[in-house]
Amino acid sequence: MDVLDLARWQFGITTVYHFLMVPLTIGLSLLVACMQTAWVRTGNRRYLAMTKFWGKLLLINFAMGVVTGIVQEFQFGMAWSEYSRFVGDVFGAPLAMEGLVAFFVESTFLGLWIFGWDRLSKRAHLACVWAFSLATVASAYFILSANSWMQHPVGVELVDGRPRLTSIWEVLTNSTVLVAFPHAIAGALAVAGAFLVGIAAWHLWRRRDGAHDDVWRSSLRLGTVVGVLAFGGLAISGDLQSKLMFDQQPMKMAAAEALCHTERPAGFSVFAVGDLAGQDCExxxxxxxxxxLSFLANGDFDSEVTGIQDLVERYRAEYGEFYPVDERLGELSGQPIDYVPNLPVTYWGFRLMIAFGAAGAAVGVVVWWLTRRGRVPESRWFPRLALAGIAAPFLGNSFGWIFTEMGRQPFVVAPNPSGVDGVWMFTAQAVSGLTVGEVLTSLIALTLVYGVLAVVEVVLIRRYVRGGVAAVLPPPEPEKTAEDDAEDDDVLSFAY
Incomplete structure (x- = not known):
C-alpha cells in the first residue's frame, strides 16, 4: 500500500468508528428529553426511571463520542494537510460554529443536567436537557454543512488556486445539506429507537427486575414508534437525496446501480450477480x-439516466484525462484518472444501507407484536432477535456514510456540475507528504486505541444495562410512622 491508501484506511476506520457514537447520542438525547418532559408534566415515577436509566447510557456514549471525535481534528492536519489547506477558509466558519455549540452550549448544559438534579427546579433542570439535546442537533447541522460543501461546493470563489469563502449563508443553506440533515436525524432516531427496543425487550424477557416492567414496556413502545417513524423519514428524505445526487453527482448514483450504459427508461437493480468490478458490466x-430508476432520478418513469461509460467521457472532457504532473501525487503523477468509484463497495453499500434500515424497523414491529397485552416469549431467540435489531440501524448508518464518501471518488471535494465555482480537489492531491512508515504507524496506533475504547464502552454499557433501573434510581423512601418520628427524636437511637 502507498501513503494514499493507508491514509484512506486510517480515515475510514476512525471516522466510521466515531460515527457509531454520533447517531446514538443525537437520537437518545432527544428521547431522554422527551422522557423527562413526561415526568415533569405527569409526576409519574416511571418516566423518571426511564430518564435516569437511558440518560446514564447516553452519558457513557457521549463521553466516548467526544474522545473519538477529537482524533478527527488531529487526523486532518496529520494525514490530510493538503486537504486542510484547500478547504480551510471555507470550513473555518461552520466548524467554529460547531465548536462553540458543541463545547460551550452542550458541555455547559450537560454539566448542569448531570449535577443539577437536586439543585435546580424541575423546569430549569428540564430546560437544561432540552438545551443540550437541541445543541447536539445544531452541532450535527454545522458538521453536515461542511460535509455537504465537499459534495457540492457553493458560496466561494477561486483565489490563487484555493476556494475563498464569499457567503457563509450559501454554505449553511446548501441544497445538499437541506436534504442530508433530515436524513441524518432520521437515521439517528432509528438507531435510538432500536436501542430502546432491544434493551427493553431483553429486560422483559429476563424478568429479574419485575418491579419495573412498566418502564421496559413504555421504553419498548416508544422505541418501536420512533423506529418506524424514523424509517419513514429515511425513505422520504432518502428519495429527495437520491434525486439531488443524480443531479450533483451522477457518477455516484450510476455506480450505486451498476448502470454501465445509458438507459431510457432505466430499471432499478434490486440484486446483481457477477463481476461488478468491470466498467462494462458485461x-x-x-x-x-x-x-x-428513472422515477427515482427524475420523478418520471420515462426519463433517460446516463450510464457510467458516458459519464466517464463527460468527466474527462470537463476535468481532464490525466492527473497533474506533481511529485506529491507519487505513482499517480501524470497517470490517467479513474473516474469510476469502487463499484462493488458503492453498489452493495447502497443496498445494505437500505436493507439494514428496514431490518431495524421490522425487528421493532415484531418485538412489539410479540409483547403486546403483557406477553413475553419464553424462547431464547426472542432476546437474541431484539438485541440483534440494535445493530441493524447502526450498520445502515455506517454503510450509508461509506457509500456517500466512496461514491464521491476520485474527488475529495466533488465539482459543482453547474460550474459556478470551478472548485474541486482530487483525493490523491489531498494527502500529506508523509512516508509509508509514518502513516502506517499512526494507523496501527489509532486502530489499537480505538479498539481499547470500544472494549471500555461495551463493558460500561453492558454493566449499566444489566443493572437496570435499580442501578440508577434508588427505591422510594417509605412513609414515616409516628413510631419512626419518635425514634428520630431519640438522640441515642443510633446506638441501638
Missing part, C-alpha cells in the same frame, strides 16, 4: 424493477 446479471 458479466453482470441484475434483477431489476423496470423504469423505477
Amino acid at each position: 458479466n453482470v446479471t441484475s434483477i431489476t424493477v423496470p423504469a423505477l
Whole structure:
C-alpha cells in the first residue's frame, strides 16, 4: 500500500468508528428529553426511571463520542494537510460554529443536567436537557454543512488556486445539506429507537427486575414508534437525496446501480450477480424493477439516466484525462484518472444501507407484536432477535456514510456540475507528504486505541444495562410512622 491508501484506511476506520457514537447520542438525547418532559408534566415515577436509566447510557456514549471525535481534528492536519489547506477558509466558519455549540452550549448544559438534579427546579433542570439535546442537533447541522460543501461546493470563489469563502449563508443553506440533515436525524432516531427496543425487550424477557416492567414496556413502545417513524423519514428524505445526487453527482448514483450504459427508461437493480468490478458490466446479471430508476432520478418513469461509460467521457472532457504532473501525487503523477468509484463497495453499500434500515424497523414491529397485552416469549431467540435489531440501524448508518464518501471518488471535494465555482480537489492531491512508515504507524496506533475504547464502552454499557433501573434510581423512601418520628427524636437511637 502507498501513503494514499493507508491514509484512506486510517480515515475510514476512525471516522466510521466515531460515527457509531454520533447517531446514538443525537437520537437518545432527544428521547431522554422527551422522557423527562413526561415526568415533569405527569409526576409519574416511571418516566423518571426511564430518564435516569437511558440518560446514564447516553452519558457513557457521549463521553466516548467526544474522545473519538477529537482524533478527527488531529487526523486532518496529520494525514490530510493538503486537504486542510484547500478547504480551510471555507470550513473555518461552520466548524467554529460547531465548536462553540458543541463545547460551550452542550458541555455547559450537560454539566448542569448531570449535577443539577437536586439543585435546580424541575423546569430549569428540564430546560437544561432540552438545551443540550437541541445543541447536539445544531452541532450535527454545522458538521453536515461542511460535509455537504465537499459534495457540492457553493458560496466561494477561486483565489490563487484555493476556494475563498464569499457567503457563509450559501454554505449553511446548501441544497445538499437541506436534504442530508433530515436524513441524518432520521437515521439517528432509528438507531435510538432500536436501542430502546432491544434493551427493553431483553429486560422483559429476563424478568429479574419485575418491579419495573412498566418502564421496559413504555421504553419498548416508544422505541418501536420512533423506529418506524424514523424509517419513514429515511425513505422520504432518502428519495429527495437520491434525486439531488443524480443531479450533483451522477457518477455516484450510476455506480450505486451498476448502470454501465445509458438507459431510457432505466430499471432499478434490486440484486446483481457477477463481476461488478468491470466498467462494462458485461458479466453482470441484475434483477431489476423496470423504469423505477428513472422515477427515482427524475420523478418520471420515462426519463433517460446516463450510464457510467458516458459519464466517464463527460468527466474527462470537463476535468481532464490525466492527473497533474506533481511529485506529491507519487505513482499517480501524470497517470490517467479513474473516474469510476469502487463499484462493488458503492453498489452493495447502497443496498445494505437500505436493507439494514428496514431490518431495524421490522425487528421493532415484531418485538412489539410479540409483547403486546403483557406477553413475553419464553424462547431464547426472542432476546437474541431484539438485541440483534440494535445493530441493524447502526450498520445502515455506517454503510450509508461509506457509500456517500466512496461514491464521491476520485474527488475529495466533488465539482459543482453547474460550474459556478470551478472548485474541486482530487483525493490523491489531498494527502500529506508523509512516508509509508509514518502513516502506517499512526494507523496501527489509532486502530489499537480505538479498539481499547470500544472494549471500555461495551463493558460500561453492558454493566449499566444489566443493572437496570435499580442501578440508577434508588427505591422510594417509605412513609414515616409516628413510631419512626419518635425514634428520630431519640438522640441515642443510633446506638441501638
